[in-house]
Amino acid sequence: MSSKNKRDILFNYYPSHSVDEKSIQDALNSSKLNHWADNDIEGAKLGKILFDILNGTGGTLASKITEASDNDEILNIYLKLPPEISDLPFELINNGGFLLLTHKINIFRLAALRGKDKRRKPNNSPLKLLFMASSPQGVKPVLEYDKEEELILEKMGHIPVDITVEDSGSIDGLYDTLFEINGSDIVHMSGHATIDKDKNPVFCMEDETGNPDMVTHERLWEKLESFKPKMLFLSGCLTGKGDGSGQSFAYKMVQAGIPIVLGWGLSVYDFSATRMGAELYKTIAEGKGIAESIIKTRQLYKDSYHSWHILRAFTDESPLVPIVTPGQKLKYLPRRKLLYKFLGDSQVKVLETGFVGRRRYLQHGINILKGKEHNKFGLLIRGVAGVGKSTLSGKLVERFKDRELIVLHGEFSKVDILTKIRDLVERKKNEKGLNILKSDMGYNEQIKELMKDVFNEIPVIFLFDDFEPVLRSVNGEFRITPDALDAMRPLFYSVDWAEHVTNIIITSRYNFKLEFEGKRLNEKLYDMPLISFTGADLKKKTDSLENIAKSKNKKLYIEYGHGNPLLLEWLDIIAKDERKYDVAELETKLKDRNEDFVRDYLLDLITETEGEEFKTFINKSAVFRTPVGENAFTTYGDKTLLEKAVTMTFMEKEQIGQNDSYYWVTPVLRDMMWDKLDDAEKLKIHDLAYNWYDGEVEKSKENDTKPDPKYLEEALYHATKTDNIFGACKHAVSLGNHMKDLLIYRETASMQKEIAEKIDDAVIEKAIESKDSNVAVLLNDYGFILDDLGEYEKAKEYYEKALNIYSMFFDESHPSVKNTRDNLALTLEALENAKQGKGNHVYFKSLTFKNIRCFKEKQKLDLSANENDFVKWTIILGENGTGKTSLLWFLSQAASDINSRKSNQDLPKNVSYKVTGDFSKGVNIKMNCFAYGAGRRFSPTEFHEEPDKNASDKILVDNTDLKNPEEWLLLADYAAIKESDVQKAAIAKRDKVKEILINVLPDVNNIEINPDKTAPDRNEVKFHTPYGEVFLKDLSLGYKTMAAWMVDLTRRLFDLYPDSNDPLSEPAVVLVDEIDLHLHPAWQRELINFLNSRFTKTQFIVTSHSPLIVQGNNEANIVLLRKEGDHVVLDSSLKHISSWRVDQILTSDIFGLKSAWPKSKEELLNKRKAILSKSELSDDDEKRLEAIEEELGYLPVGETPRDIEAMDIIRKAADYIKKNDQDKKTTNAS
Template identity: 40%
Template structure:
């Protein structure tokens, strides 16, 4: 495996050609749509400038050595765009000749993509076919990630085959071994193989070395072990080839005039540059020799990088600043003065722990001549990549023990890996002691710096600044000495600084010493700093438009540390919404669950007293997450807590209260209590009517919801009345051709179908379809929903072949929009199964229901009404096939789920009791059948009342069971009840 880390198309082409092509190319980044190029993948050139790469450009770069599989891991690379309905980036690459292409259909989070990709490559490595790998990966991550709308798979006509021969012995994981080398003619040790990372810093350095910025010299600085020399080595590597070749001269540590002259003479002699040799042999001063070289040889004849490594050995400390030693000033000063004379053809590069001062003619030369790159410890993605490349810790069973001492410092991480390499020599206790000693040894270097620092105030500043666990801008330090001490901390490498872009810097206390310094504060000081940190995050978040989830997480952390529950709720709610937007439902729920534990009844009472809407909004957001994941019972509990606060904050007639009533109604309906749901919808409606009057679009929403609830209760006439009210309002508010009007038509159509009027239903569904086609075009989920509804109506008319045609249209759209593993796709499979059953094709039908069930089990993890529906549908087919025992097995699976999801007296639970009873009767066990019919009757009488078709049908089942049992008198009694119920 090879990692190409420039992020450029040119870098990808070079890596692909150098490796003679690869089975898989995996491109990670951002994607989008360009009005001229169509779908694009956003790459960069080697200095960080944005480069929008089209499918044509990518194909031109890799077509001579194309991979078998291309994974475009960027948002919507497998999705459609309004401007180009069927031509996603992945689709175009498959058209051009890539055998198999994977892309994401929607926005995908970095965390979510990693989880899916890890599972896919694990499956491919053991010989799974790609389609199987995708399916297994989806199943494997269902507890951690909700991936069904995202991953898309495109291919040409090539049969799908494993990339790895199945059955091969699994090899141990071997991270890239760290291999160091010495830069030419020097003792400077840099990485030859292993993770360097720091892409932005590499781009900044290349900008200097390519003459793209005003300075032609470069200062790379940062704490010990941070990777300064390795970064310079990476930069030098880019100029090792003929196209951009630059020669290299390296000076390590303490420099002298004699050594500098000797190394320059060696370079000039090796290059046989007579002009330069003459300059060095001349009688002019050392200073003039250096300046002459830069103004002529290094400008026009030999492109050269002159590198001073570990330059801190040439510095003296005075107070809290570093100065070039007197004996070194005249050696290095000519390089800084003259570097710009070479006009970018040659450069001076210095790596040093500390910035330094060298004044000449009133000018501080390092500040004006050197572009400053300050390195930080690894964090986030770079840290994870570095850790994965630590060979021995990666293989250790005790990796967690080593990671306790991880601070993101590359050298310390490599030292820890060295201890892991020799683990067999020690027991765990000894290893733990070695780790502590190694960390203490590393920390001691910093403590020595602190000890020499003048001023207790500065030392206290470092302790307080350690409150921040993530880099923040300088305003975060203002109230406790930021302006006075922050730059000093950076200069002394006790604080790390990163240049984000355009001079925007972020800072944090060097992670190596953060915990050690933080523990020096008193308890009351720790509390005060958490309080201050929360205030800073809260203020920062309030001023930005988009969410920064790390800042939101930190705000929640600091709020909880000081018991600021309203503050934690405010930001946890935004975090929940953030993860909901990127389809990480369970992660958002888990984060909010940590906060909700702190929202006690006392906190709710206080929120009522203080009229605190943040806690109310948080509880509502948490409830919505529960509802989305199918936990309607618990959702109702938290919606009601939110409502109780809102009643105090806003009063009973506020629109927010109406929203809460509606939310509770929706959850009640999902749990099967449609009667109570209607009560809440009507409360919400009353508030909306008072606020807006009858003819407002918001009022139409509540009429619509009430209509759907009546439909669930088996009262389609009632439902039609409410849907028609909703339709009248929407038609007047929006005009006839609005998607919301189409929704009302669809709902009226469903109600007519329930009334046994499928022809009427088709008329309304076709009206809906016409509007949606005009609004959205053919490839839209709402169009597919209309097709499915029309198909159901044709099914009711006894035209299953016609029904199947519409369901297949819906299925094609859903697959293209969502991919194979989506709940909407499962609905279409179920509908096709029902139509095939009507055609007398039970075996073919069961195949479609099983496809639906597989998707639903993956999407919902089993405990969901849709899963119960599929189990029930399969049970019905086994019934048609005359296998009552199999039918009962599937009905009971459905029943287990429904009892978990719904209230005990849900109509669907009653229907399953009835279905099981019928099968027991067919098996000759009428006593068992009657027991199930009695359970059904209790529920249906409460839901429907005595006079209802379902009650009549149930009484007929009773009559049949009693007749089978030889109890004719009882049978006649129930037959009479059935007749009365029909009337």
């Protein structure tokens, strides 16, 4: 302010001219009326006033503009404004036109002067942009942040940019995300902003529960300071408008330390702000300077008076150079496209555009996947068909770009999971993962090792989409089918070992039950029921459906759409051409109907209306369970029908590369459409599908590439549906080779068995006629697997069938004939040896291993009692994850290998073992080894159901269903009471098992079989106890588990030694993982002695976590596995501890417990010890000691409750005597 009521205008800090205060006040008054906000004439008037104020009579500004224009340069005008006039919209400056649109001119508002001399080089890397939208509950209008994110991504196209989306909308979430990505070049914050009642600018963010959190500039700066961006865009209304002091939120953020901040001077429309923000970031990402980028952003609306004039830029005069270098390599497949393709390849529909709502679900899902709830490791997203489960899961996956994705859709198996895992570890060149997959430890252990050692380094999201096909309803509950259960269980069991960086997401219409070891494993997932759209989300969805939005029947469509995205999209199809449909009848049919009815009705209505050709095309296309190329549909449809089906959302399309498109019927509709065909039509279409997959497999072979395993599976599936045995054999052989590469032999046998059992004499005759070798190859392959599993009689049968075919069109020198004959000869030799009783039973003396899993150095597990004999009991101890189960696996694999070789054959190289015995050359070595995993359990198999014929006595299985002991006892009792040649042996077997159970199960004094003589159909086993009679099925889990594996072991020994007077005293090796599982402490202490007395020639090798097991055997070989850095060492030098107390064992090096006291008491005792260890105690020490003693209270020292009670009496007596002595002293003193 000058002396004559004028204001001085300075250019580059030098006086230029003065302006009357009245002109300033007139401009302020005009500005406050806001007529200029949306009226270009009023804007031009005010703009001329503001230009004249800056230009003055000397025309200084005009000359600067002319000079810059003549040199084709950008003119950046920096305004240092007094607070009281800082709200004047100088961006409107007008001299015959709005200068910021007609010229290369920028207006920057100076909030600080610290940046003028700074120097900054552009980054030679993609632009880092953090996008954050805040949309608190209850704040209206609800912002369309979904579209804002989409438009920014769409605008980028192929331009390289690294976009991170922060979904919490909270200030803490902003900091956490910046921390995780190590800062960002630009931070974009979208949301509501205002001036509060105290005239302070605030930005409306969300708190941790989604409620409004009015954030001041001080709080925002506190979170941004450590990761200061080069630019901050506060895309909220009034963020560029001053408060009571004339300073806006944006201004204050520059003052705090951000170089450049953009904000809005007035309220702004969502769409305009989004479009301008997208243009700004695209231009910056191209490598343009900030000044040029802002000019281009404003000129987006140069043909309309819209939003450009309220965009305000604040700066500290930092250089306006580019943030990134130009000329970076284009990304022809941006991340979103890649994810869409990846999810699509995996049969998961993820919207490229149009995702709306679900904010709270998204926020909570992200928190779960980040590990913010420590006991949840994934999500179960469930809801009715079409509600958007897959779409939400896809959006969640997009948020975790650091995590790999493995997707299983619908039905799946171990093959699918292992194939995808192998593809991942090969692509990532992860040696640990490759070694685990190459090992023969078995599927369950492979998954656990991968989770522990690989998936904590390579974070993965396992997405199981559309889970319903693997669920079955049992007694009102949904349970997972056995094959899917076996595939999933180790994932659930060990997912927490990856420490929240690897997750499981399941989308399903139903909740389900998955129990293991008495725990519901699916409780490791956060249950997220997804409801239909309501409120703001419903409005967003319906507004995005163009035909519903403009229809006079909009209210009707919204009502009968039930907020279900799929139903609303179908109703939008009807709204598009209402002339085709009877809307009045539609209302009548749908009134008061639920979503399922509406879905079925609309499906029929639309397909019928579109014509028979379209309906039939969709029905037939439902044969494909995976996305297939458009050439798969050519026999009954064309490209026009395909694209029409996609447009109407009946089919989904994936564009891969420039030309290849893949299609399939939307999963939620597939079964409904397929069931509309009759059996004859289905058979014909299955055959068409087989031919397509078969053709694709042949193309792969012609190109010398491995066929897609999924194509092999599907070709096999369609071949079996049409009884095409020759086609099934062809693809079962190739699929079997793939499965054997994955080391899942039993699954291979199960798959090939289904085909092999259909090969009868007629098929063999036809194969000979057509010289089809695939049938013979399958028979030989299946025979080889049976031989490897020890099923020699069956192996012989299939080898002979294969040889019968081969010999008809190959001579004896042909490799196929020679190989099959050799296989058959070995099998016949094994059968002969078995008949003659040849073989030598052996025991383990030692196991030597190195460079396997957690065992790095060469180590030896000594299992010998002396030079010539084995030790009967070995107990392996150690923390979780130290490899206890691994050692049992090595032993079980060695046992399996021992039983399949002759004594003069070489041993495997990766694991070596020693066996004892006198052997004859060429004679089989035998080891009757029975392995019981920690997942051994009471089988739910009902009476008379076919037992599992593939149950292994050689391989340690983590989730083994042991034969139902009740079923076995009933069958044994039936054999014992039925007159036959084997009745005597049957009675002995039944009674021996009953004796075992009565002795091993506490409180059981008798077992009664089929006690209800009046109802012989009620076949049940009743246990007599002091507390009453209890049926076996009603016993506790501990009783049932113990009964199951005792019966299993006993019956196996009886089966192996049918001629023995005492089968339980015959040679055997038993491996038991966590032998103390489910056992009461009293059982644990007596268990070893009991087993010793009954199984006199059995070598037991077990793992345990129980000190009572350790204490229960004087002669046991105790082995401790101890972690040292990244590897585990084996310690066999433990002292004899059978005479130790349990608390002494627990606090020894064996279990490593620091103290047997409760943790709270232990801490107090340590403090007391520290004070008492001082040579002299201060007054403070005495007070602290007294306080500790008082807090500790009475600490019992007896070993039993009776000891503790006695000590308590003594303590009370001592206190009484002490008090009496004090009273006497007091009396004497007085």
